[in-house]
Amino acid sequence: MTRNFTAAAAAAAAILMLLTDLQVKVDPNTEGQREVKLTCSFTCSFSPYNFYWYKNDQKLKTTNDNYIVLDSTSLRNEGSYSCRVYDSERRSPPVCVMSKACWGVTYTPDHVCALKGTSVDLSCSYTHPAAHTVRTSVWFIKQKADGEPVDVREDEEYQGRVQDTQNSQNNCSLRITNLRETDAQTYRFRFYTDQDKYTGRRGVSLFVTDLKVTVSDRGNGYKKLSCITTCTLSNNPTYIWYKNGQRVPDQNRNELDLDGSSDGSYSCAVTGHENLHTSAVYSPKNTSAEVLPTGDLMEGDSVTLSCSSDADPPVYTYSWFKQIAGADTLLTTSQNYSISNISSLHSGLYYCTADNQLGRHNSTPVHLNVLGSKSNTALKFSMVALVVFLVVTLVSGALWMWKRKSSSANEHSSTAESVQLQSAPVYDNIPASNYRVTSDDQENIDYTGVVFKPYPTEEGSLSPRLPPDTTDEEGVEYAAVNIQRNTAATQLDGANDDPSQIYSKVSR
Numbered sequence: 270m271t272r273n274f275t276a277a278a279a280a281a282a283a284i285l286m287l288l289t290d291l292q293v294k295v296d297p298n299t300e301g302q303r304e305v306k307l308t309c310s311f312t313c314s315f316s317p318y319n320f321y322w323y324k325n326d327q328k329l330k331t332t333n334d335n336y337i338v339l340d341s342t343s344l345r346n347e348g349s350y351s352c353r354v355y356d357s358e359r360r361s362p363p364v365c366v367m368s369k370a371c372w373g374v375t376y377t378p379d380h381v382c383a384l385k386g387t388s389v390d391l392s393c394s395y396t397h398p399a400a401h402t403v404r405t406s407v408w409f410i411k412q413k414a415d416g417e418p419v420d421v422r423e424d425e426e427y428q429g430r431v432q433d434t435q436n437s438q439n440n441c442s443l444r445i446t447n448l449r450e451t452d453a454q455t456y457r458f459r460f461y462t463d464q465d466k467y468t469g470r471r472g473v474s475l476f477v478t479d480l481k482v483t484v485s486d487r488g489n490g491y492k493k494l495s496c497i498t499t500c501t502l503s504n505n506p507t508y509i510w511y512k513n514g515q516r517v518p519d520q521n522r523n524e525l526d527l528d529g530s531s532d533g534s535y536s537c538a539v540t541g542h543e544n545l546h547t548s549a550v551y552s553p554k555n556t557s558a559e560v561l562p563t564g565d566l567m568e569g570d571s572v573t574l575s576c577s578s579d580a581d582p583p584v585y586t587y588s589w590f591k592q593i594a595g596a597d598t599l600l601t602t603s604q605n606y607s608i609s610n611i612s613s614l615h616s617g618l619y620y621c622t623a624d625n626q627l628g629r630h631n632s633t634p635v636h637l638n639v640l641g642s643k644s645n646t647a648l649k650f651s652m653v654a655l656v657v658f659l660v661v662t663l664v665s666g667a668l669w670m671w672k673r674k675s676s677s678a679n680e681h682s683s684t685a686e687s688v689q690l691q692s693a694p695v696y697d698n699i700p701a702s703n704y705r706v707t708s709d710d711q712e713n714i715d716y717t718g719v720v721f722k723p724y725p726t727e728e729g730s731l732s733p734r735l736p737p738d739t740t741d742e743e744g745v746e747y748a749a750v751n752i753q754r755n756t757a758a759t760q761l762d763g764a765n766d767d768p769s770q771i772y773s774k775v776s777r
């Protein structure tokens with residue numbers, strides 16, 4: 270190997286950063302010999318001038334050549350070796366030399382916290398004696414009775430969600446997609462060589478979390494929202510906050526401060542997984558007060574006022590108030606307020622409030638109306654019945670009297686031909702508005718003053734109404750008013766032509 274200190278070579282060394290096939294190889298010609306030659310091998314067209322050697326992860330030495338020679342008779346030389354080329358960060362995978370004791374699996378990192386619903390890569394690297402060749406490997410969380418691992422790829426729970434990614438340079442990796450809470454397990458890696466097998470002992474612990482918003486009170490109406498996880502997310506993510514579904518600008522921490530006036534619903538997410546935002550937190554809404562049972566309330570009944578509300582975090586206090594001008598009275602701080610043996614004193618307006626960590630909301634008031642006692646009601650019913658009875662009796666008596674008078678009046682006018690006896694129904698055809706009484710002197714009522722104007726409405730729509738204040742009047746005998754009967758329509762038409770035709774038929 271020639272050394273090259275030129276600037277060009279140094280620049281070229283930067284290319285070594287990209288080396289991917291760097292590895293330690295045991296020179297097959299020296300295997301089993303007293304002196305074993307290890308070569309740091311890679312594909313590159315130029316020659317770096319420094320090689321760094323590691324044994325069991327500790328720096329061993331720096332060489333100018335790409336090989337070292339070990340004395341195989343010295344137990345001190347047993348171990349796993351890796352190399353690095355000057356200027357490159359990349360180190361070769363370790364290779365176990367001269368010892369069957371240097372099997373190993375290293376999980377990096379040894380624990381991972383990931384969001385439910387996302388994907389995660391678990392990775393490890395392994396070493397084995399150089400003379401071995403790896404045939405197969407498995408990731409597993411369970412073992413069969415005989416100690417053999419159950420490949421997660423064959424586990425029902427993981428169907429279609431796991432991928433044992435290509436092992437390159439003794440690296441191992443397992444990708445789990447669409448993470449579930451049940452995936453939180455310790456995953457171990459076992460590999461099988463042509464001669465033996467080895468299981469990495471500890472495994473990598475996977476934690477699966479979801480996001481949740483919690484609210485804390487900072488006093489004076491100020492709140493702090495925290496976007497929390499049950500484990501610390503491995504990739505140190507950037508947080509996103511949403512208010513009413515809209516991104517809150519310039520907020521990338523897992524906390525959000527709110528002042529007292531911040532109304533709305535809030536949720537959070539992490540960058541890259543915006544679709545996995547939390548459910549929203551919001552102060553109570555749709556707070557509603559209800560009286561149970563519904564319907565009329567009687568004195569002595571039991572009643573429950575029940576409050577409900579929609580809130581997240583859930584309502585922690587419900588309160589019931591009675592609305593009293595100037596000073597509403599707190600009745601209880603529970604969801605339901607029960608009154609047994611209700612009385613009219615309980616009548617009034619009631620409302621409830623719902624509180625959660627984000628705020629308070631009042632219901633619209635409900636009206637509690639206590640109708641009276643059951644016995645009172647019974648009494649009232651009999652009173653009403655009595656009144657109805659009396660009214661009916663009086664009315665029928667009056668009617669009877671009136672009919673009698675009417676028939677005697679009819680006898681007087683019976684001589685007039687084509688004049689028919691008309692009783693109350695006659696007035697059906699006379700709109701009340703068409704009456705005009707010329708004199709207030711009821712004793713001297715003058716029916717010639719009654720004017721029948723044509724009533725400009727549809728036929729039959731005339732309202733039946735009796736002339737006011739006439740039945741009691743002395744000397745006024747409506748029974749004696751006779752009007753020729755026609756159909757309403759023709760009668761009105763006639764009245765239009767000659768109103769007097771009707772007057773002539775009024776007799777006293």
Ligand SMILES: *[C@@H]1O[C@H](CO)[C@@H](O)[C@H](O)[C@H]1NC(C)=O
Pocket residue numbers: 289377392393394437438440
């Ligand atoms: C192998 O794994 C180690 C540790 O996880 C990592 O640094 C290295 O880049 C990996 N190598 C390859 C080729 O994936």
Ligand SMILES: *[C@@H]1O[C@H](CO)[C@@H](O)[C@H](O)[C@H]1NC(C)=O
Pocket residue numbers: 554555
């Ligand atoms: C809650 O209130 C909103 C409007 O304020 C309404 O759209 C929604 O239907 C209500 N939900 C219920 C369950 O009453």
Ligand SMILES: *[C@@H]1O[C@H](CO)[C@@H](O)[C@H](O)[C@H]1NC(C)=O
Pocket residue numbers: 561575603604605
């Ligand atoms: C209040 O009453 C409602 C409706 O009857 C019921 O669903 C609820 O469980 C009650 N709440 C409490 C705390 O008793």
Ligand SMILES: *[C@@H]1O[C@H](CO)[C@@H](O)[C@H](O)[C@H]1NC(C)=O
Pocket residue numbers: 569610612
């Ligand atoms: C209900 O209240 C009334 C008056 O307020 C009282 O006279 C009666 O004894 C009470 N009944 C019961 C069962 O408490």
